[in-house]
Amino acid sequence: MSEEEATASGFEPKIIAFLCNWCSYAGADLAGVSRYQYPTNTRTVRVMCSSRVDPVLIIEMLIHGADGVLVGGCHLGDCHYITGNYYTEKKIKLAKKLIEKSGLNPNRLRLEWVSASEGERFSKVVEDFVNEVKTLGPSPVAGKNPDVDKLEGLFVAKNAARDFRLRSLVAREINLTEKGNVYDKTISQEEFDNLMDSAIDEEMARQKILLMTIDGPYSVLDIASQINLSPEIVLQHIVTLKDRGLVVVDRFDGVMPLYITPKEEVLR
Amino acid sequence: MAMEIKEPRIGVFVCHCGVNIGGFVDVPDVAEYAKTLPNVVHAENNLYTCADDGLTAIKNAIKEKNLTRVIVASCTPRTHAPLFMRICEEAGLNKYLFTFVNIREHCSWVHMKEQEKATAKSKDLIKMGVARAVLLEPQEEVKIDVRPSSLVIGGGIAGMTAALNLANQGFETHLIEKEPELGGFLRKLSTLYQTQESSAKAYEGLIKKVEANDKIQLYKNTTLKSLTGYIGKYDAVLNVNGEDKEIGVGTIIVATGADEYRPKGLYGLGEHDNIITLTDFEKMVKEDKVPADLKSVAFITCSGARGQDKEYCSRICCTVTVKNAMKVMEMASKGGDAEAKVEEASVDEKAVSDKEEEKAEEPEEEEGESRRRSRRDRRGRRGGRRRGAERGEERPKERGAAVDVTVFNRGITTYGIEQELLYNKSREQRVKFVRFVPENPPKVSMEDGKLTVSYYHETLKADRKMNPDLIILATPLTQRPDAQELSKMLKVPLGRDEFFLEAHVKLRPVDFATDGIFLCGTAHGPANITEAVAQAYGAASRASIPMSLGYVQAEAIVSYVDRERCSGCKSCEVVCPYGAIQFDEEGLAEVIVAACKGCGTCGSICPEKAITMTHYTDEQLTAEALAALEEVGT
Numbered sequence: 083m084s085e086e087e088a089t090a091s092g093f094e095p096k097i098i099a100f101l102c103n104w105c106s107y108a109g110a111d112l113a114g115v116s117r118y119q120y121p122t123n124t125r126t127v128r129v130m131c132s133s134r135v136d137p138v139l140i141i142e143m144l145i146h147g148a149d150g151v152l153v154g155g156c157h158l159g160d161c162h163y164i165t166g167n168y169y170t171e172k173k174i175k176l177a178k179k180l181i182e183k184s185g186l187n188p189n190r191l192r193l194e195w196v197s198a199s200e201g202e203r204f205s206k207v208v209e210d211f212v213n214e215v216k217t218l219g220p221s222p223v224a225g226k227n228p229d230v231d232k233l234e235g236l237f238v239a240k241n242a243a244r245d246f247r248l249r250s251l252v253a254r255e256i257n258l259t260e261k262g263n264v265y266d267k268t269i270s271q272e273e274f275d276n277l278m279d280s281a282i283d284e285e286m287a288r289q290k291i292l293l294m295t296i297d298g299p300y301s302v303l304d305i306a307s308q309i310n311l312s313p314e315i316v317l318q319h320i321v322t323l324k325d326r327g328l329v330v331v332d333r334f335d336g337v338m339p340l341y342i343t344p345k346e347e348v349l350r
Numbered sequence: 351m352a353m354e355i356k357e358p359r360i361g362v363f364v365c366h367c368g369v370n371i372g373g374f375v376d377v378p379d380v381a382e383y384a385k386t387l388p389n390v391v392h393a394e395n396n397l398y399t400c401a402d403d404g405l406t407a408i409k410n411a412i413k414e415k416n417l418t419r420v421i422v423a424s425c426t427p428r429t430h431a432p433l434f435m436r437i438c439e440e441a442g443l444n445k446y447l448f449t450f451v452n453i454r455e456h457c458s459w460v461h462m463k464e465q466e467k468a469t470a471k472s473k474d475l476i477k478m479g480v481a482r483a484v485l486l487e488p489q490e491e492v493k494i495d496v497r498p499s500s501l502v503i504g505g506g507i508a509g510m511t512a513a514l515n516l517a518n519q520g521f522e523t524h525l526i527e528k529e530p531e532l533g534g535f536l537r538k539l540s541t542l543y544q545t546q547e548s549s550a551k552a553y554e555g556l557i558k559k560v561e562a563n564d565k566i567q568l569y570k571n572t573t574l575k576s577l578t579g580y581i582g583k584y585d586a587v588l589n590v591n592g593e594d595k596e597i598g599v600g601t602i603i604v605a606t607g608a609d610e611y612r613p614k615g616l617y618g619l620g621e622h623d624n625i626i627t628l629t630d631f632e633k634m635v636k637e638d639k640v641p642a643d644l645k646s647v648a649f650i651t652c653s654g655a656r657g658q659d660k661e662y663c664s665r666i667c668c669t670v671t672v673k674n675a676m677k678v679m680e681m682a683s684k685g686g687d688a689e690a691k692v693e694e695a696s697v698d699e700k701a702v703s704d705k706e707e708e709k710a711e712e713p714e715e716e717e718g719e720s721r722r723r724s725r726r727d728r729r730g731r732r733g734g735r736r737r738g739a740e741r742g743e744e745r746p747k748e749r750g751a752a753v754d755v756t757v758f759n760r761g762i763t764t765y766g767i768e769q770e771l772l773y774n775k776s777r778e779q780r781v782k783f784v785r786f787v788p789e790n791p792p793k794v795s796m797e798d799g800k801l802t803v804s805y806y807h808e809t810l811k812a813d814r815k816m817n818p819d820l821i822i823l824a825t826p827l828t829q830r831p832d833a834q835e836l837s838k839m840l841k842v843p844l845g846r847d848e849f850f851l852e853a854h855v856k857l858r859p860v861d862f863a864t865d866g867i868f869l870c871g872t873a874h875g876p877a878n879i880t881e882a883v884a885q886a887y888g889a890a891s892r893a894s895i896p897m898s899l900g901y902v903q904a905e906a907i908v909s910y911v912d913r914e915r916c917s918g919c920k921s922c923e924v925v926c927p928y929g930a931i932q933f934d935e936e937g938l939a940e941v942i943v944a945a946c947k948g949c950g951t952c953g954s955i956c957p958e959k960a961i962t963m964t965h966y967t968d969e970q971l972t973a974e975a976l977a978a979l980e981e982v983g984t
């Protein structure tokens with residue numbers, strides 16, 4: 083469905099809302115008790131803490147055609163699990179960056195803090211988000227004719243969200259920027275973000291390569307032209323991936339090695 | 351998947367909730383739809399599923415249809431899940447095989463004008479519930495032993511009260527106090543506003559009892575050095591006079607109190623000897639060092655509170671201010687005090703001998719006594735006093751009110767029955783109350799070598815000035831500087847105002863979110879002794895529950911580490927708010943089930959996908975959410 087068609091046919095976005103049991107879900111309960119009306123577009127999944135919501139889970143929703151994903155937690159400082167939502171914030175930040183890299187508008191993901199006493203605010207949040215998603219239009223990967231590039235982008239992003247380095251960094255963002263590392267040195271938020279951004283770029287590139295080599299074998303040159311990176315950089319990534327056992331040389335085309343992802347790794 | 355071994359048999363119960371749901375959602379249609387969903391072998395609608403016949407219907411269906419999963423689509427799990435889970439259990443179904451679908455708060459009540467869409471949404475929500483239910487697994491809640499002993503941190507009135515209470519119940523109690531003496535903040539005070547008696551009376555008796563109690567291990571000059579463990583089994587290392595001492599307890603009570611806030615420079619505090627705080631003044635009174643020649647005294651309430659530095663109201667300072675304003679009046683009306691001799695200076699007013707002064711103090715004593723009499727008795731007295739006042743007797747003014755006392759305030763909070771009367775009394779005694787607005791507080795300066803307060807008189811609508819001899823700032827209670835460290839050690843939070851934060855402001859006021867740790871007294875926020883003591887009893891009583899039982903039932907919703915996958919990266923340890931992750935000899939992560947609260951923060955960060963959250967697994971959440979995306983339903 084194109085955007086124009088959507089508006090004409092009264093596009094009703096499908097929105098998945100992950101709400102934490104203690105605040106946002108309770109806020110939604112209060113909206114009900116107080117009869118604050120809001121659009122019917124959200125489908126709620128209750129989680130104990132907003133920090134339970136894995137970036138992988140969010141991207142999975144988008145892959146399956148969700149037009150928007152709402153994550154609701156307690157206000158900072160009010161988390162039932164003390165500091166859980168500080169990590170929610172970092173996880174959502176990563177998810178948004180990955181979504182953007184995959185070619186979708188990161189505003190399709192929204193994080194909101196709603197307390198158990200903010201029934202009216204909950205209804206406003208939903209209304210506002212539904213309107214925003216309506217202006218963004220239907221998800222480009224939903225429906226019968228999905229945008230294949232973007233869909234592939236989301237797959238790559240989902241795999242990147244599983245990456246060891248990105249996840250370890252997210253876990254340590256607060257410690258590194260606020261409390262200091264093992265040597266009691268903190269790094270500035272800007273330095274951290276730069277570090278994170280380049281890690282994301284590298285990981286997205288590696289995942290793109292992997293997505294190709296699953297159906298391999300391919301040469302470095304094949305890959306480079308396909309994913310628009312210089313052969314030098316692709317070679318660097320291939321070396322890293324080879325170290326991790328994620329690609330192996332399948333055979334040689336003349337002197338040129340052709341790489342493939344081994345079967346066990348595809349299944350992992 | 352479990353499904354392949356044995357197909358789950360799901361029963362769905364859709365509730366009308368009278369017209370609450372039935373009036374806006376086509377409930378019978380929804381129940382019919384539920385029957386078409388995979389693995390659903392039974393679906394019905396009930397007028398009130400939570401009423402007796404609804405509950406019986408669930409039990410019967412479990413037995414007759416061999417249900418292995420139950421779904422109720424009705425109100426909110428936050429209020430009704432325990433009931434339905436219990437019913438499942440009574441019918442022999444593990445309660446974790448129950449799924450709640452909220453079609454009232456999250457649907458019928460918020461889409462009252464869109465019945466078709468609300469019905470479609472209800473169907474979707476049930477479809478999601480079914481997708482989740484299929485993947486559920488039974489869970490067991492394990493029992494954890496609780497040691498019958500407690501650690502109380504802080505030997506102020508709250509800590510001592512809690513410790514005595516626990517000891518009297520027979521629990522071994524370790525009371526630690528970082529100062530060389532017990533008593534806490536009360537040691538700094540002169541008289542208490544409740545009784546007008548020396549504050550020592552409030553704590554000296556308690557100290558004796560604490561020291562005499564052989565169930566209380568008392569450690570002075572002692573702080574907590576480190577802590578490991580969880581409810582039932584906390585292992586603490588104490589720093590006793592610089593030496594380590596290890597103790598093991600089942601529960602912990604935090605009673606570390608609060609400090610007085612001293613905002614340097616605010617209203618000139620710290621820049622002039624005669625600009626002091628309430629606590630300084632208390633000390634002056636206690637040590638008999640109030641200058642005898644005071645002609646004019648100004649109090650400024652809410653100094654550094656209620657939006658000025660600190661956001662909160664410290665609650666007690668208004669009453670303490672009123673009490674001390676009257677104290678100043680009283681002292682002056684006695685024509686100076688004993689200190690006048692020491693302080694030499696203005697001799698002209700010193701007509702009153704020490705003897706007379708003693709006499710003058712007697713009624714005060716009597717009044718202290720009277721507090722302990724019955725309410726009726728007191729009313730009689732009050733009436734008497736008022737009549738006396740009407741006749742113009744006993745008014746300091748008549749005795750030649752030697753001192754002018756002005757209380758600059760933003761409204762007086764002398765909350766409580768007695769305290770409000772104290773305020774009335776202070777007005778009778780001609781203490782002046784001048785209101786100011788936060789945007790235009792009084793200004794303190796030195797003019798011609800004199801302390802000057804310039805202010806805007808809201809009633810007279812005019813700028814005015816006065817020259818007090820003494821300015822007393824009512825500053826709020828504030829958290830102690832070492833609380834941050836303690837909060838990290840105990841893994842319990844501080845709130846926005848830096849005070850220790852309870853688990854729930856209304857329902858769990860003396861619990862921390864972390865099981866087995868409780869709080870009382872001003873560590874939690876400004877409170878008077880009455881409140882601190884009540885909290886101490888509360889905390890002691892809460893702590894005694896698991897200790898008397900001897901065990902706690904651990905959560906079944908916890909995280910679980912797959913050792914095959916764990917690489918020992920410690921990401922989970924970094925993010926866990928409860929210190930519930932420990933590492934074994936091989937450096938692999940292990941969850942302390944008793945400490946885990948099941949938030950899932952670790953599960954969604956583990957880079958090796960080694961962590962599973964029971965009852966909220968990736969598979970369950972994904973299936974539930976994806977079910978909503980399968981087809982159009984909006």
Ligand SMILES: Cc1cc2nc3c(=O)[nH]c(=O)nc-3n(C[C@H](O)[C@H](O)[C@H](O)COP(=O)(O)OP(=O)(O)OC[C@H]3O[C@@H](n4cnc5c(N)ncnc54)[C@H](O)[C@@H]3O)c2cc1C
Pocket residue numbers: 503504505506507508509526527528529532533534535536539541542543544572573574605606607608609610628629632666670827830832836870871872873877878879880882
């Ligand atoms: C000026 C003023 C006047 C007041 N007048 C009155 C009054 O008239 N009537 C009234 O009811 N209330 C009054 N109050 C309030 C009263 O002081 C408090 O309610 C009371 O002191 C609270 O007792 P607590 O045990 O909670 O804390 P505290 O009295 O502060 O005791 C806490 C104890 O814990 C110890 N401690 C702190 N940290 C640690 C640690 N890490 N390890 C070990 N020990 C630690 C401290 O040394 C202290 O002994 C007044 C307060 C002020 C500021």
Ligand code: SF4
Pocket residue numbers: 911915916917918919920921922923938939955956957958959960961
């Ligand atoms: S985060 Fe995962 S891999 Fe890292 S230590 Fe914890 S369980 Fe092991």
